[in-house]
Amino acid sequence: MCTAATYKTKDFYMGRTLDYEFSYGDEITVTPRNYPFHFRHMEELENHYAIIGMAHVADDYPLYYDAVNEKGLGMAGLNFVGNAVYQEIQEGRENVAQFEFIPWILSQCASVEEAKKMLAEMNLVGTVFAPQFPAAQLHWILADKYACITIECVREGLKVYDNPAGVLTNNPPFEQQMFLLNQYMHLSPKQPENHFSEQLPLQTYSRGMGALGLPGDLSSTSRFAKVAFTRAHAVSGDSEAESVSQFFHILGSVDQQRGCCEVADGKYEITIYTSCWNAQKGIYYYNTYENHQITAVDMHRENLDGTTLARYPLIQKGEIRWQN
Secondary structure (H helix, E strand, O other): OEEEEEEEOOOEEEEEEEEEOOOOOOEEEEEOOOOOEOOOOOOOEOOOOOEEEEEEEEOOEEEEEEEEEOOOOEEEEEEOOOOOOOEOOOOOOEEEEHHHHHHHHHOOOOOHHHHHHHHOOEEEEOOOOEOOEOOOOEEEEEEOOOOEEEEEEEOOEEEEEEOOOOEEOOOOOHHHHHHHHHHHOOOOOOOOOOOOOOOOOOOOOOOOOOOOOOOOOOOHHHHHHHHHHHHHHOOOOOOHHHHHHHHHHHHHOOOOOOOOOEEEOOEEOEEEEEEEEEOOOOEEEEEEOOOOOOEEEEHHHOOOOOOOOEEEEOOOOOOOOOOO
């Protein structure tokens, strides 16, 4: 299970949590402009926009979970199990395998509007990367500083939704997630007032009762509502440090702790990593379950005109800073 969000101060930020019971060996991966993308059903793409993001690299191919390109367009794939249905290969269409969807979009599109035009010509197919990597059932959030959309490939076909909440989690489908926000329209960050009954002398009994009724469980619908509310009311300064810090606090509102979400006997889903990228500057920030120190990789410190991937394994071990 995962949660993704966008955030805007002076710059535009985007990121996600990846919640699972184990890691596939994730790495911050920079794909330079001249790295050749060998698409399964289309021509090779030799020159393209540079990309930075979190990926599992297999056979020197970046299987991106989330990424942003040098133009400030970001994208993340989140679990959509039971609802994702990929299309059949069709002649005369751009047949894109699910695992290459993120690089296909980010390598060629500078904006959401450009991506929408490519989506209209695309078939999203279930071709697997390798036998040991079955096609993941996902849906995607795609955003730049001007717009945000959700992309879902379901039995009825490819659906593209405007995403005014700037948030994505997992099931149910996006339209239902947005509809369910109606049941939280009464929420406010202010101290609550008594609307229960004029005959009962109900009153607040402590400070900090704003957002009373906001869900706190780990279900995808509750995480959607909680991050949508937290993001909408988040306040920070415009500096990079303040913006990045606030973004991690937004996604930290749905952080998963080991022991609270058992997915099998003795196996627990945890927040393996949380990411935040400054889409305009190409800086990818992250922390991990055991290391809450924020670490950064700047794509512009790499040779973006190169042909080989730059890879940075996650720093998993945290350090305690002593003051005495």
